[in-house]
Amino acid sequence: MRNVQSIEFHTGSKEELLPDFTSSFPYIASRSQIDKYVGRFVPWHWHRAVELFYMESGSLEYSTPGGKILFSAGSGGMVNSNVLHMTKGIGRTEKTSQLLHIFDTSLLAGERGSRIEQKYIMPVVAAQQIEIIPLFPGDAVQEDILELILSAFRLSGSEFGYEMKLRAILSEIWMMLFEVSRPMLEVNKEHNKNSDKIKLLMIYIHEHYSEKISISELAAAAYLSERECFRVFRDCLHMTPVEYITTYRLQIACQMLEKGEGNVTDISHACGLGSSSYFGKVFREYAHCTPLEYRRRWQDCDT
Numbered sequence: 001m002r003n004v005q006s007i008e009f010h011t012g013s014k015e016e017l018l019p020d021f022t023s024s025f026p027y028i029a030s031r032s033q034i035d036k037y038v039g040r041f042v043p044w045h046w047h048r049a050v051e052l053f054y055m056e057s058g059s060l061e062y063s064t065p066g067g068k069i070l071f072s073a074g075s076g077g078m079v080n081s082n083v084l085h086m087t088k089g090i091g092r093t094e095k096t097s098q099l100l101h102i103f104d105t106s107l108l109a110g111e112r113g114s115r116i117e118q119k120y121i122m123p124v125v126a127a128q129q130i131e132i133i134p135l136f137p138g139d140a141v142q143e144d145i146l147e148l149i150l151s152a153f154r155l156s157g158s159e160f161g162y163e164m165k166l167r168a169i170l171s172e173i174w175m176m177l178f179e180v181s182r183p184m185l186e187v188n189k190e191h192n193k194n195s196d197k198i199k200l201l202m203i204y205i206h207e208h209y210s211e212k213i214s215i216s217e218l219a220a221a222a223y224l225s226e227r228e229c230f231r232v233f234r235d236c237l238h239m240t241p242v243e244y245i246t247t248y249r250l251q252i253a254c255q256m257l258e259k260g261e262g263n264v265t266d267i268s269h270a271c272g273l274g275s276s277s278y279f280g281k282v283f284r285e286y287a288h289c290t291p292l293e294y295r296r297r298w299q300d301c302d303t
Contacts, residue, residue, distance in 0.1 A: 135180075
């Protein structure tokens with residue numbers, strides 16, 4: 001299990017890049033140290049793999065287009081396939097850590113189109129109404145699932161039969177989640193086209209963040225009117241297009257500062273943030289320090 005303090009993305013999108021994720025065994029385990037992420041949050045992203053998580057310490061707020069859920073130590077849940085989400089640590093001094101199982105459902109289903117996939121996997125992953133299945137202490141069934149999530153982390157990757165044992169536990173968890181999710185599956189809900197639209201809008205921003213982006217150009221990328229563009233951002237990300245563009249540019253600036261790429265003026269222009277004075281102002285609001293202080297902090301961490 002590896003400790004993670006940042007997130008990587010596929011080029012041109014906010015689909016998370018999962019290191020060490022292979023087709024021969026599509027699974028990774030990690031401990032996400034939220035208090036060490038920039039701003040104590042993980043930005044909006046999605047991944048085809050499903051995510052099982054357990055809150056080891058602290059409190060974490062999950063946001064999806066459907067709303068927000070607060071998870072405290074001892075709770076956990078499942079984030080469904082391709083669901084757009086972000087997480088934010090609650091409190092500035094509290095240590096916030098979560099354990100994560102991230103796996104492709106083919107690990108459980110086997111061959112595409114198998115009976116297992118059709119009967120037990122697709123009804124859940126294809127359900128638009130299921131973004132997150134939350135699990136909290138106090139409910140006997142949910143407590144059993146949380147204990148199984150923890151027990152899977154106790155397996156040693158070096159022990160004989162590790163892969164078989166892990167798949168058995170994940171399969172048991174999945175069947176219990178299937179039962180827990182039945183009331184949600186019975187709710188009829190049409191395909192949420194906003195999810196597809198917001199991803200197109202985000203991808204356009206990720207490809208053109210260094211340029212001047214007008215709302216009309218952005219809206220056209222998803223075949224929307226400007227009014228619809230604002231509505232989709234509000235409904236899915238709970239912010240305006242301009243707020244998201246600025247936030248994404250600042251995230252790129254943080255990456256460049258961490259890697260020591262250029263001076264502050266060069267970075268501000270490369271990220272589409274204009275003058276160094278404006279960049280300094282919005283960066284302090286975002287990271288609670290100056291760009292140079294941020295760079296020194298990361299350089300100190302590397303030494």
